[in-house]
Amino acid sequence: MVAQLATYVTDAYPGWGHGPGGGGPGWWLIFPILFWALVLSVVGYLIYRRSPKQQARSVAERTLAERYARGEISEEELRQRREVLRTN
Numbered sequence: 001m002v003a004q005l006a007t008y009v010t011d012a013y014p015g016w017g018h019g020p021g022g023g024g025p026g027w028w029l030i031f032p033i034l035f036w037a038l039v040l041s042v043v044g045y046l047i048y049r050r051s052p053k054q055q056a057r058s059v060a061e062r063t064l065a066e067r068y069a070r071g072e073i074s075e076e077e078l079r080q081r082r083e084v085l086r087t088n
Contacts, residue, residue: 060085
């Protein structure tokens with residue numbers, strides 16, 4: 001155990017070059033990058049969903065659905081207006 005510890009302490013880059021792959025840090029380096037990419041993607045998505053434009057579109061679609069449910073507009077009119085909202 002002492003010999004292992006001494007080798008670890010005196011090694012210039014512990015963890016590099018020891019293992020089946022040879023040199024380099026190996027696959028463990030990819031996981032922190034993927035983790036932060038995922039975190040930043042989720043944060044970006046949440047910011048997008050809370051944007052005023054996105055919220056206004058959501059409210060407008062909800063209003064259309066309510067009008068359709070009350071029978072004020074036809075199914076064809078609902079589809080046309082929803083398409084207009086989603087393209088603009």
